[in-house]
Structures are given as C-alpha cells and as structure tokens.
Amino acid sequence: MKTTVGISNRHVHLKQSDLDILFGQDLTVKNKINQPGQFAANELVTIKTDKAEISNVRVLGPVRGYTQIEISKTDAYKLGLNPPVRTSGDLENSEVVTLIGPKGSIKTNGCIIADRHLHITYQDKEKYHMPDKIYVKVGGIKPGIIEVNVKASDEAYFEIHLDTDDANAFLLKNGDEVEIVDL
Amino acid sequence: MKTTVGISNRHVHLKQSDLDILFGQDLTVKNKINQPGQFAANELVTIKTDKAEISNVRVLGPVRGYTQIEISKTDAYKLGLNPPVRTSGDLENSEVVTLIGPKGSIKTNGCIIADRHLHITYQDKEKYHMPDKIYVKVGGIKPGIIEVNVKASDEAYFEIHLDTDDANAFLLKNGDEVEIVDL
Numbered sequence: 001m002k003t004t005v006g007i008s009n010r011h012v013h014l015k016q017s018d019l020d021i022l023f024g025q026d027l028t029v030k031n032k033i034n035q036p037g038q039f040a041a042n043e044l045v046t047i048k049t050d051k052a053e054i055s056n057v058r059v060l061g062p063v064r065g066y067t068q069i070e071i072s073k074t075d076a077y078k079l080g081l082n083p084p085v086r087t088s089g090d091l092e093n094s095e096v097v098t099l100i101g102p103k104g105s106i107k108t109n110g111c112i113i114a115d116r117h118l119h120i121t122y123q124d125k126e127k128y129h130m131p132d133k134i135y136v137k138v139g140g141i142k143p144g145i146i147e148v149n150v151k152a153s154d155e156a157y158f159e160i161h162l163d164t165d166d167a168n169a170f171l172l173k174n175g176d177e178v179e180i181v182d183l
Numbered sequence: 184m185k186t187t188v189g190i191s192n193r194h195v196h197l198k199q200s201d202l203d204i205l206f207g208q209d210l211t212v213k214n215k216i217n218q219p220g221q222f223a224a225n226e227l228v229t230i231k232t233d234k235a236e237i238s239n240v241r242v243l244g245p246v247r248g249y250t251q252i253e254i255s256k257t258d259a260y261k262l263g264l265n266p267p268v269r270t271s272g273d274l275e276n277s278e279v280v281t282l283i284g285p286k287g288s289i290k291t292n293g294c295i296i297a298d299r300h301l302h303i304t305y306q307d308k309e310k311y312h313m314p315d316k317i318y319v320k321v322g323g324i325k326p327g328i329i330e331v332n333v334k335a336s337d338e339a340y341f342e343i344h345l346d347t348d349d350a351n352a353f354l355l356k357n358g359d360e361v362e363i364v365d366l
Contacts, residue, residue, distance in 0.1 A: 072351065073351035073352075073354060074257055074347070074348075074351045077351075085324045085325060085354070115325070116325065141268045142268060142298070142299065142329075142330070142349075143329075143330045144327055144328055144329035144330055145327055145328040146325075146326075146327035147325070147326045147327055164257070165257075165348060165351040165352040166325075166352045168255065168256035168257045168260075168348040168352070169256075169348040169349045169351070169352035169353075170352075171256060171268070
C-alpha cells in the first residue's frame, strides 16, 4: 500500500487564552492543509529559551484545547532543550519555552518532538486491518524503513506526517510517495 | 553483528594550497578521531553562500589531495545549496561555496552530503563476506532500518558514519550501538 508524506516544519498550536495574549485577535487563514478543518495561519511566533531563539514559527489553526510547540531534534539542540517524542496532546514532561507574539509573550510547557504518524480514519484503519504501528519503506538515494505510529480519527486525510529531521535524513519532500510494508 | 555509530557534524577537509590561503600554517591537533591517523583540528572556517553563512565549522586533518565540505541537508537548505550525496573524494557536480579562514578566503567546489558509510578494513570486509551495501537496524524511540554503504580501506576503525540529519531523525548519539541485519 502506498501513501504520501507531509513534512511538518516546526510549528505551534495555541489554546484560546494564549492566542489572546500573543495576538489579541483570531487566527487568520493563510492556506488550508490536508487534514480536514486545519490550516496554516498567517500568524507567526518566536520560540525563545535561555540558550537561543527561533523566529517566524508558524501557528496552525484552529485553536485547540492546549498549546503545543512541535520542533525537531535539530531545533532542540539549538534551543538547548530535550523534548520527549510524543503524539499530539500528550504533553506530560514536555519542555517549557517562551512564545513571543506581537502583542505579548507567555512561558508555557507543551514543547515536544512529534512522533512519526499516519493519519487515517477509524473506518479505514479497520478496513485495512492496520495495526497501531506500521513500517514504511522510503526509496531514493538514502533509502530505509521507518516505524510510524497509526493515528486514527473520525476525519483524516490519509498521509504520513514526518518532521524535517526525518525528511532531511531521507531527502524526502512534501508529497513524496512511500510504501507501507510488512517486516 | 553490532557496531557503533560516529556522528559527523558539518566539517571540512583541505588540500595544502587551500590550507595555506585560509590559515597560512599547518593544522594543529585538537583531538584524534577514531579513524586511524585522522584528527579534529583546532582550525575553524566559515562556509558562505549567497544566501547564508555557517561559522565555526571544524577542519579535519590531515590535509588531503582535495578540499571537501561535508554538510547535512538541513545545512544545505539554510545555505541555499543542493549538494549531491557522495562518498568522500567523489566531487563531480559538487556544490560551490566560499570558505573563509583567518588569513584569507577561497571559492571552491567540493560541497557534498556524505553518504551513510561503514568503515571497515579490506581484510574484515572479506572475512565477514560484507556486501557493498548493508542494512542497519536502529532501535530506540524512533526506530528503523537504514541502507549504509560499505567503505573498505587498508586501515579502518569499524564504525558507521552518519550525519546529523540521520542522527537527529533517529535520536542517535555518538557511540550508540546499532545492528547490521539481513533484509
């Protein structure tokens, strides 16, 4: 079975009260992304730690019930952080960073490295007898096989989300095709 | 069969005439590295392109017959380059960068992304019936299997060299153990 990859650069999800402090206005849509209802916002923040800062980090909308900062391991070294690898919303022992927006700043936990995950509907997961972890073959000049978590939801666009470290290690670009294999 | 990994951060090898221009002196040893006769020098250069620059890039010694700049894909995006993935010394169609040292600067080709490779002696390669490409299983929180080129030489310290993109994608550190597997 084949699927495509979506490469997630570092980004931030915000809860309403944090959005209010950082921007004092609603998120505005820059462009829709593949996952139903979600969008890249025009709004950008700076992630700051004692060691360094990274600016122009995009906010993804809509607002969520929690604020979450997703960075790569490469970013983590730069920022002097050691965030856990987690699925969205699992923020126990996540790292603390300062987020700076045009209207204010907050110090918040919620900084993680997102796990590699496949988006799929509950319906399709059952239909294809998909386990909770799959193996995905990546071709090209630096090939390999990676373990990917299966993340089912009511609505989903069928694609694998990888961060920029995985993408750069395998020379993958947004929309590239990979293959789900048996190991 | 198990082995360890050595993580190569971006670095530069210099030929004598380029060393003369950049530093006007011989390389000095900061510390030996695992591969016989090789060392990390105290000398640092800046890699510069039209788009960006990266400073404090370490020179590895001793001098070679060619100047070679090894960067990651992450570095390549920052610098606006598209270097080929290559084994050391294969510099056809490599990218051109400017190197800046304390005594001068040069514009040179030789910028590549190093391939994933296993260092092994010719003798051991034969002894272990090692093919030219192997598959290496990486454990941990973000596991997978990567294809690695086998690079035999007269003298070698048996270890796999990966760049920082591979290391960060798999959360690998210098000296971590991995396993050579059959696929």
